[in-house]
Amino acid sequence: MTELKVLEGKKLTVVGYGSQGHAHALNLHDLGMDVTVGLREGSKSWKKAEKAGVKVATIGDAVKGADVVMILAPDEAQPAIYENDIKDNLKSGAYLGFAHGFNIHYKRITPKEDINIFMVAPKGPGHMVREIFEGGHGVPCLAAVHKDLSGDTKEIAYAWANGVGRKVGVIETTFQEETETDLFGEQAVLCGGVTELMQAGFDTLVEAGYNPEVAYFECVHEMKLIIDLVYEKGFAAMRDSISNTAEYGDYISGKKIITEESKKAMKGILTDIQNGTFAKSFIEETETGYKFMDKERDQYSDSKIEEVGSKMRKMVFSK
Numbered sequence: 001m002t003e004l005k006v007l008e009g010k011k012l013t014v015v016g017y018g019s020q021g022h023a024h025a026l027n028l029h030d031l032g033m034d035v036t037v038g039l040r041e042g043s044k045s046w047k048k049a050e051k052a053g054v055k056v057a058t059i060g061d062a063v064k065g066a067d068v069v070m071i072l073a074p075d076e077a078q079p080a081i082y083e084n085d086i087k088d089n090l091k092s093g094a095y096l097g098f099a100h101g102f103n104i105h106y107k108r109i110t111p112k113e114d115i116n117i118f119m120v121a122p123k124g125p126g127h128m129v130r131e132i133f134e135g136g137h138g139v140p141c142l143a144a145v146h147k148d149l150s151g152d153t154k155e156i157a158y159a160w161a162n163g164v165g166r167k168v169g170v171i172e173t174t175f176q177e178e179t180e181t182d183l184f185g186e187q188a189v190l191c192g193g194v195t196e197l198m199q200a201g202f203d204t205l206v207e208a209g210y211n212p213e214v215a216y217f218e219c220v221h222e223m224k225l226i227i228d229l230v231y232e233k234g235f236a237a238m239r240d241s242i243s244n245t246a247e248y249g250d251y252i253s254g255k256k257i258i259t260e261e262s263k264k265a266m267k268g269i270l271t272d273i274q275n276g277t278f279a280k281s282f283i284e285e286t287e288t289g290y291k292f293m294d295k296e297r298d299q300y301s302d303s304k305i306e307e308v309g310s311k312m313r314k315m316v317f318s319k
């Protein structure tokens with residue numbers, strides 16, 4: 001049984017009220033589930049969650065007596081939260097859920113023996129998971145079971161996924177597969193790959209003397225319009241929708257940009273994820289005060305592309 005019924009009458013706790021936390025908590029609350037949000041003392045999210053209508057308690061209190069606890073704080077904060085606030089408060093036989101496999105797969109959290117472990121990873125940023133749900137639709141979720149003491153952890157995971165994602169679809173995976181493919185996708189394609197591609201295209205046009213505003217529209221703004229077509233209908237329909245000139249240029253030039261060298265780099269990225277090199281370096285970064293990330297953030301926020309983008313977004317979205 002993967003229906004929401006298996007969660008009815010159970011005490012559900014969502015730890016954290018950020019991007020994913022607010023979406024899981026509010027979607028399940030809207031479906032009539034008994035949800036408590038667990039937050040640290042003095043949390044800036046406390047009032048926001050209460051105002052949205054969910055019960056709020058400190059993490060320790062929210063975990064005490066809970067049947068299912070979903071941990072939705074940042075990955076790097078989760079090991080300490082588990083050790084300090086969850087481990088000793090979580091009752092025997094409870095279910096502990098994650099939205100990403102990082103801490104279990106890389107053994108940053110070793111859960112105590114007497115609990116069930118599962119994952120529900122909605123395939124979308126948290127604010128979209130909520131927004132799409134509010135619009136009456138849902139997002140697909142990945143689900144996995146790491147440890148099943150009770151014999152029904154898969155039913156719990158699927159029910160959670162079907163609640164948060166409004167039954168759009170659940171794809172079964174493992175903690176290892178989700179962790180490695182998720183990290184690879186965001187680094188090589190979705191975040192790292194796409195932003196560097198747009199940046200390089202913008203810089204090439206601007207350095208060649210073209211108007212930065214025109215360059216921004218061509219290399220950044222229109223990305224969404226093309227991706228929306230791919231998202232809704234696939235590559236072939238997107239190519240059908242663009243002009244023959246654009247389609248011919250796509251076939252001629254795409255492979256000059258993404259070359260065998262690029263694929264070799266992708267394989268290198270995947271190897272670093274698989275052998276734990278990336279995880280180790282990310283953990284070091286978080287433990288030494290996010291120095292590298294702060295430098296990168298400053299550099300990007302002061303960049304030409306952001307300056308032009310801010311102007312263009314005002315023009316496009318202010319009316």
Ligand SMILES: NC(=O)c1ccc[n+]([C@@H]2O[C@H](COP(=O)([O-])OP(=O)(O)OC[C@H]3O[C@@H](n4cnc5c(N)ncnc54)[C@H](OP(=O)(O)O)[C@@H]3O)[C@@H](O)[C@H]2O)c1
Pocket residue numbers: 015016017018019020021039040042043044045046071072073074075077081098099100121122124125126127
């Ligand atoms: N972001 C996404 O769209 C997305 C997509 C798929 C999977 N995931 C996974 O979902 C999980 C949550 O990610 P997220 O991006 O939603 O996290 P997030 O928005 O950064 O989480 C913020 C929440 O965590 C709380 N928090 C932060 N540090 C804490 C600490 N040291 N102690 C206690 N609470 C703390 C914050 O408390 P305050 O309110 O008090 O600041 C806030 O409520 C991660 O495993 C992530 O990999 C995220």
